[in-house]
Amino acid sequence: MSDSRIYVTGMGVVSPIGIGVANFWNALLAGKCGITPDPRLGDANVPWRISARIDDFDGRLFVKPKKALKVMCREIQFGYVAAMMAIEQAAGRALPEHGFDPDRLGCVFGSETFQAELEELLPAFRVAGTNGAATPQTWGATALHQIPPLWMLKYLPNMAASHISIALDARGPNNTICQGDTSSAWAILEGADLIRRGWVDAAVVGGTSSRVSPVGMSYRGDKNLSQQHDEPGRAVRALADDRCGTVHGEGAGAITLESADSVARRGVTPLAELAGYARGFCKSGDANFYRIVADVARSACAMARIAPDDLGHINLHAPGTIDEDLVEAQAIRELSPLTPLVACKRNLGHPGPSCSVIELIGSIAALQQRQLPGVPQGRAEKILFDLPLNFTAREHGGRTCLKIALAASGQIVAIVIRI
Numbered sequence: 001m002s003d004s005r006i007y008v009t010g011m012g013v014v015s016p017i018g019i020g021v022a023n024f025w026n027a028l029l030a031g032k033c034g035i036t037p038d039p040r041l042g043d044a045n046v047p048w049r050i051s052a053r054i055d056d057f058d059g060r061l062f063v064k065p066k067k068a069l070k071v072m073c074r075e076i077q078f079g080y081v082a083a084m085m086a087i088e089q090a091a092g093r094a095l096p097e098h099g100f101d102p103d104r105l106g107c108v109f110g111s112e113t114f115q116a117e118l119e120e121l122l123p124a125f126r127v128a129g130t131n132g133a134a135t136p137q138t139w140g141a142t143a144l145h146q147i148p149p150l151w152m153l154k155y156l157p158n159m160a161a162s163h164i165s166i167a168l169d170a171r172g173p174n175n176t177i178c179q180g181d182t183s184s185a186w187a188i189l190e191g192a193d194l195i196r197r198g199w200v201d202a203a204v205v206g207g208t209s210s211r212v213s214p215v216g217m218s219y220r221g222d223k224n225l226s227q228q229h230d231e232p233g234r235a236v237r238a239l240a241d242d243r244c245g246t247v248h249g250e251g252a253g254a255i256t257l258e259s260a261d262s263v264a265r266r267g268v269t270p271l272a273e274l275a276g277y278a279r280g281f282c283k284s285g286d287a288n289f290y291r292i293v294a295d296v297a298r299s300a301c302a303m304a305r306i307a308p309d310d311l312g313h314i315n316l317h318a319p320g321t322i323d324e325d326l327v328e329a330q331a332i333r334e335l336s337p338l339t340p341l342v343a344c345k346r347n348l349g350h351p352g353p354s355c356s357v358i359e360l361i362g363s364i365a366a367l368q369q370r371q372l373p374g375v376p377q378g379r380a381e382k383i384l385f386d387l388p389l390n391f392t393a394r395e396h397g398g399r400t401c402l403k404i405a406l407a408a409s410g411q412i413v414a415i416v417i418r419i
Contacts, residue, residue: 003260007270010256012085016052025365047222051212052249052349078252079160079208090256106172106200110183110207110353111157115216172200180407183353201262206254207354238318238343246319249349253357276304276416290330300414308336312398318343329384346375356405372396
């Protein structure tokens with residue numbers, strides 16, 4: 001009889017606190033915070049003067065062939081690199097030889113609209129008008145000639161999954177999920193479902209995103225942003241009574257999911273088991289939102305055959321915003337109020353669609369290392385409902401964790417991991 005279990009056999013991460021799982025985990029364990037003043041903005045009078053950027057990333061060191069960089073924006077490069085790390089660890093060998101049947105290898109990535117870099121558009125705006133104002137009449141006649149023909153390919157949300165599949169010769173199902181902050185969590189679920197349906201033996205799943213470009217920051221405005229510019233390290237006070245908003249970040253994460261039959265056939269040792277998962281929806285602002293979140297989490301635990309109170313830890317969405325943190329805290333109070341909690345956006349800022357998979361990788365590493373990471377702490381913080389948020393890294397023998405992902409538009413995802 002076929003074994004229906006699904007395993008994690010590889011991981012990769014590109015984050016503001018570390019590139020590669022080992023660097024990421026060590027920084028997380030040390031309580032490092034990647035939120036810093038944004039040097040690009042100088043003394044500009046804007047409400048987003050801090051961000052969680054990846055300053056030490058150079059795509060030329062990772063992307064092959066290098067000519068592909070011409071059609072990869074920053075986010076696509078992040079996702080590509082994380083995916084290559086995840087598949088290489090799963091394969092146990094250097095790429096391009098990965099050993100998976102190309103027809104039975106899929107790819108699903110969470111994504112969103114990628115914002116163009118201002119430098120690429122400035123020549124077009126300069127020739128399209130006077131005094132900095134472009135007009136429709138001059139735009140078509142002059143500006144379009146200043147934009148490279150392949151410019152659009154750099155910024156399409158589905159191109160991360162496309163480049164990954166091309167590089168791996170992965171001919172199985174390929175999909176891109178755009179569901180706000182839950183996008184990468186949904187990608188994990190879709191990849192797992194592909195395996196359960198028998199369509200693939202393995203799938204590279206994850207997400208990539210960046211919200212630190214000036215264009216993107218201007219587009220989103222300052223709603224729900226922390227204004228704690230003078231102390232970036234405590235700008236995101238997720239779950240605290242005095243929380244005042246989130247901070248934009250960027251990054252990518254990827255994991256290789258694999259069927260139990262494929263793991264046995266290849267003779268590899270899994271990193272963890274994707275033991276349970278569930279999804280749901282509740283209209284934002286609904287008074288029952290927290291109850292639905294708790295119900296979705298219970299469903300994921302039921303699939304994993306574990307009681308919520310027996311979880312080793314819970315990895316929260318917790319962006320540090322007033323409303324979302326309160327909903328999640330209410331859900332945890334109802335679900336399992338004594339289980340240790342981690343809130344990684346205190347370390348990473350909020351990259352958007354990629355946050356769930358990056359944070360989940362942190363939890364898988366925590367289970368493997370038998371340690372629970374701490375989070376940056378403000379002065380004399382009081383946590384909502386006195387929930388047990390873990391501030392100091394410590395040894396912890398838990399073998400399971402629950403990851404919760406929420407979106408402001410109402411999507412809910414819960415994932416249970418077991419080692």
